[in-house]
Amino acid sequence: MLSMRLARHDMDASKSISKGQKELIGIFSTLRDLNLDGKIVDRGSDQLGKGSSSDVFQAKLRQSGELVAVKRIRHFLLEDISFARSVGREVRLWSRLKHPNVLPLIGYFLEGTMVIVNLVSRWMKNGTLKKYMSNCGPYGSLNTFQTCKMVMGIAAGLNYIHCTHRMIHADLKCENILVSDGGEPLLADFGLSVSSSSTSLGDTTCHGEKGSLRWMARELLSTPFNSSALPKHTKMTDMWSFGMVISVSEIHLSKLQSGCLFMF
Structure with a gap:
């Protein structure tokens, strides 16, 4: 599904997405094993947390029903190519970390023609x-x-x-x-x-x-x-x-x- 999404974006890239977003698509194309497109369900509409560049929602993994946190990057920020690169760097670095005291990255999915980036991790009910x-x-x-x-x-x-x-x-x-x-x-x-x-x-x-x-x-x-x-x-x-x-x-x-x- 990611390859189809990439193809759709490539056909109309000059009209619909920024250089930063196009660069992110290229980065994510190298991380296909983390792609969760179609595997996240029941995402709530209530924002349960936020940062300077993202909002956090609760959802579930389709197959297991496990609760997950979805960190949704604010899409307008991705128009800045330096910020888009920092998001790509975050995903590549985070995806390599495997330790009992590091929150694991489960994966990501992209939304819509605006290439809205969502990063998925396990839901921690105790919070911060x-x-x-x-x-x-x-x-x-x-x-x-x-x-x-x-x-x-x-x-x-x-x-x-x-x-x-x-x-x-x-x-x-x-x-x-x-x-x-x-x-x-x-x-x-x-x-x-x-x-x-x-x-x-x-x-x-x-x-x-x-x-x-x-x-x-x-x-x-x-x-x-x-x-x-x-x-x-x-x-x-x-x-x-x-x-x-x-x-x-x-x-x-x-x-x-x-x-x-x-x-x-």
């Missing part, structure tokens, strides 16, 4: 680490055992992407860590992730203007005087963000409005 903590008692904090379990699991997942895949997450925070039914943390949202080695995946660095302010290392917030070079995310800046996650997991200060209080 931030939500999970808010449900842990009146003060919204984890006990000692829960904190240790979370910290060790996040560290294991981060070590895996750093050492096994030479990846940098670049946006580690409580909202990008999901909690499994068994209480295990799962790293998620690899939209800003990059390879730290030169590969065919495209860009190998992620500049410091991208990310979430409250969780970012201080060096990402400053540019040398008279320098046009932007600071870059590294494994070390990931570790800073990991430290921020530990701080919030221990004392749950996520309700404070000013994230800058943590940085200095």
Whole structure:
């Protein structure tokens, strides 16, 4: 079905889709084993989550009935070829990750002539680490055992992407860590992730203007005087963000409005 979709798009590409969308079609054509076209049913109309570039819905796998999360990329953003490439990079990197503390990518499907991209992963009823903590008692904090379990699991997942895949997450925070039914943390949202080695995946660095302010290392917030070079995310800046996650997991200060209080 994907080949038919690609053929249809190719016939009218100049009229209906942007250069970024055409490039994405080419990327997805190399990932046919992840294509879930026609295999997702009962997608709800209610938006159950959102990010800066996507909305999340609940659906089911047609064959098994398993609940899944569908991350729908906002199609107008794909007109920007650099953003389209970042989506392609996210899918290729994410599809390679297989670890107990990394949320697995089940696959993707494309919708309509606008080439709306949907990424599919397992549904986690506990939600994000931030939500999970808010449900842990009146003060919204984890006990000692829960904190240790979370910290060790996040560290294991981060070590895996750093050492096994030479990846940098670049946006580690409580909202990008999901909690499994068994209480295990799962790293998620690899939209800003990059390879730290030169590969065919495209860009190998992620500049410091991208990310979430409250969780970012201080060096990402400053540019040398008279320098046009932007600071870059590294494994070390990931570790800073990991430290921020530990701080919030221990004392749950996520309700404070000013994230800058943590940085200095």
